[in-house]
Amino acid sequence: MSAQAAEAAGFRRGLAAFLHRRPWVRLSLLLSAPLLWLGVAYLGALAALFVTAFWTTDTFTGELVRTFTWANFRDLLTGEVYRTITLRSVGVALAVTVIDLAIAFPVAFAMAKVASPRSRRWLVIAVLTPLWASYLVKAYAWRVMLSSGGLLGWGFGLTATVLTLAYLWLPYMILPIYAGLERLPDSLLEAAGDLGARAGRVFRTVVWPLAFPAVIAGSIFTFSLSLGDYIAVKIVGGKSQLIGNVVYDNIGAANNLPFAAAVATVPVVIMLVYLAAVRRTGALENL
Amino acid sequence: MNLSRPARLLFRLVLAAGLAVIYVPLLVVLLNSVNADRTFGWPPSGLTLRWWAAAWDSAGLRDALWTSVQAGLGATAVALVLGTMAAFAVQRYRFFGRDTVSLLIILPIALPGIVTGIALNNAFRAVLEPFGVGLGLFTVIVGHATFCVVTVYNNVLARLRRTGTRLEEASADLGADTFTTFRLVTFPMMRSALLAGGLLAFALSFDEIIVTTFTAGAGVRTLPIWIFENLFRPNQAPVVNVVAAALILASVVPIYLAQRLSGEVGTH
Numbered sequence: 001m002s003a004q005a006a007e008a009a010g011f012r013r014g015l016a017a018f019l020h021r022r023p024w025v026r027l028s029l030l031l032s033a034p035l036l037w038l039g040v041a042y043l044g045a046l047a048a049l050f051v052t053a054f055w056t057t058d059t060f061t062g063e064l065v066r067t068f069t070w071a072n073f074r075d076l077l078t079g080e081v082y083r084t085i086t087l088r089s090v091g092v093a094l095a096v097t098v099i100d101l102a103i104a105f106p107v108a109f110a111m112a113k114v115a116s117p118r119s120r121r122w123l124v125i126a127v128l129t130p131l132w133a134s135y136l137v138k139a140y141a142w143r144v145m146l147s148s149g150g151l152l153g154w155g156f157g158l159t160a161t162v163l164t165l166a167y168l169w170l171p172y173m174i175l176p177i178y179a180g181l182e183r184l185p186d187s188l189l190e191a192a193g194d195l196g197a198r199a200g201r202v203f204r205t206v207v208w209p210l211a212f213p214a215v216i217a218g219s220i221f222t223f224s225l226s227l228g229d230y231i232a233v234k235i236v237g238g239k240s241q242l243i244g245n246v247v248y249d250n251i252g253a254a255n256n257l258p259f260a261a262a263v264a265t266v267p268v269v270i271m272l273v274y275l276a277a278v279r280r281t282g283a284l285e286n287l
Numbered sequence: 288m289n290l291s292r293p294a295r296l297l298f299r300l301v302l303a304a305g306l307a308v309i310y311v312p313l314l315v316v317l318l319n320s321v322n323a324d325r326t327f328g329w330p331p332s333g334l335t336l337r338w339w340a341a342a343w344d345s346a347g348l349r350d351a352l353w354t355s356v357q358a359g360l361g362a363t364a365v366a367l368v369l370g371t372m373a374a375f376a377v378q379r380y381r382f383f384g385r386d387t388v389s390l391l392i393i394l395p396i397a398l399p400g401i402v403t404g405i406a407l408n409n410a411f412r413a414v415l416e417p418f419g420v421g422l423g424l425f426t427v428i429v430g431h432a433t434f435c436v437v438t439v440y441n442n443v444l445a446r447l448r449r450t451g452t453r454l455e456e457a458s459a460d461l462g463a464d465t466f467t468t469f470r471l472v473t474f475p476m477m478r479s480a481l482l483a484g485g486l487l488a489f490a491l492s493f494d495e496i497i498v499t500t501f502t503a504g505a506g507v508r509t510l511p512i513w514i515f516e517n518l519f520r521p522n523q524a525p526v527v528n529v530v531a532a533a534l535i536l537a538s539v540v541p542i543y544l545a546q547r548l549s550g551e552v553g554t555h
Binding site for chain 2 (some may be wrong): 012013016017019021023026027030031033034035037038039041042043044045046047048049052103106107109110111113114115123125126127128129130132133134135136137138140141142143144145150151167170171174196199224226228229230233235244247248251257260264267268271
């Protein structure tokens with residue numbers, strides 16, 4: 001071994017021993033890069049955006065005016081248009097969630113409790129596969145089907161948006177409910193049946209309460225993904241507008257970043273309220 | 288469960304209907320890619336491979352595909368490094384603010400894409416532009432990596448939780464130093480988790496459009512951006528449809544790989 005190689009090996013051993021003796025150095029090294037990236041850069045960017053929401057743009061020059069003002073939030077709260085669009089977005093997100101739940105629950109139940117254990121694995125794969133297909137491709141598929149002359153030919157608009165979003169997020173609802181129902185022991189259902197409960201009662205008093213956290217977990221996906229979306233509505237929504245479109249238009253055409261930032265806080269606040277409300281159901285552990 | 292025969296039949300029908308809802312739109316896209324009618328009239332008037340040939344020859348499409356692959360590989364590489372580091376820190380150490388680290392890593396996919404998109408756009412323009420770095424492939428990779436970290440993190444975390452530290456302690460007792468143990472014991476244990484996490488990260492990046500819109504600048508066009516730009520051009524419709532069909536066919540690949548991976552785990 002040459003002197004240089006020996007020196008390198010010695011240095012390596014020394015470094016290894018140093019790291020081994022000092023866990024906090026190891027920890028700091030491990031945390032350094034992720035925290036610099038996500039903690040400093042990403043959170044910093046989010047914070048800067050939030051601060052921007054309290055600024056305005058000069059309508060004449062388009063330059064940022066860096067003085068604190070509530071004006072954007074006042075416009076947002078008092079503007080009839082924005083209230084309508086916010087309510088519409090929440091309505092769309094709710095409708096999507098309800099449709100997905102109505103389809104996903106029976107499908108997940110059939111997968112977990114009716115299908116044979118051997119076919120379950122394949123059913124999960126069958127539900128999982130479209131998750132890998134591109135978002136745009138799926139939205140596009142509905143555009144083709146809904147366009148006049150297509151398979152369905154119902155035309156574009158808010159209904160088309162709800163249907164497309166419901167289709168896009170359906171697997172996100174099926175999979176958590178399936179996982180929840182699979183954990184539910186068959187013996188509980190049999191016991192309820194043996195004690196004289198009919199199917200409806202078993203569902204109401206045993207299946208639903210135990211599967212509820214999984215339902216909430218699924219609804220977090222469908223609700224939040226719908227709330228932030230602006231692409232699907234551009235593809236199949238016709239002239240309809242959701243919160244995401246207002247944000248997008250204020251950045252692009254209107255060049256009003258402060259107002260866009262203020263609007264962008266709306267879905268975030270709604271989601272935080274929703275998450276806080278469902279925290280007690282234990283749904284967050286089901287994600 | 289004791290369901291009556293009609294009830295079982297009903298549930299099987301529901302299952303079949305659910306799967307039909309999931310697959311019919313995808314099948315329509317696949318069929319339309321060989322539909323001879325330019326406007327996808329239904330039912331198809333004839334079959335042709337003309338559109339596949341046209342897509343193959345499209346230079347813009349090939350550029351977009353290559354850009355997407357580069358962005359995906361770059362973001363995946365960053366996500367693998369950052370996700371693994373964070374997973375080790377959270378799983379192997381107890382420290383103040385440990386839960387916050389998990390939350391921080393999930394945040395970029397929990398927030399609406401447009402929030403992440405405009406926040407990064409704003410930050411890039413404020414921080415990078417004074418140094419002469421404009422929006423481009425580099426900023427796309429940074430943006431994608433930010434929300435891809437979570438997939439690697441989750442996979443590695445689950446793996447570390449399951450394997451424990453016994454083998455590593457044994458390796459240290461036998462005289463291996465930190466680096467040797469990592470190379471010969473820890474890394475081989477994590478390999479399939481890294482592969483699964485990396486696969487998910489790549490797929491996530493490959494499909495992303497919202498964050499890309501705000502971080503790409505004018506010259507850079509990923510595949511989703513290309514699709515979205517051409518979606519509303521009637522004369523490009525057949526080629527867009529071919530791309531969509533190809534992506535549907537390609538989505539079987541990760542499923543196959545994931546199955547192979549889980550099979551590998553099962554044999555241990």
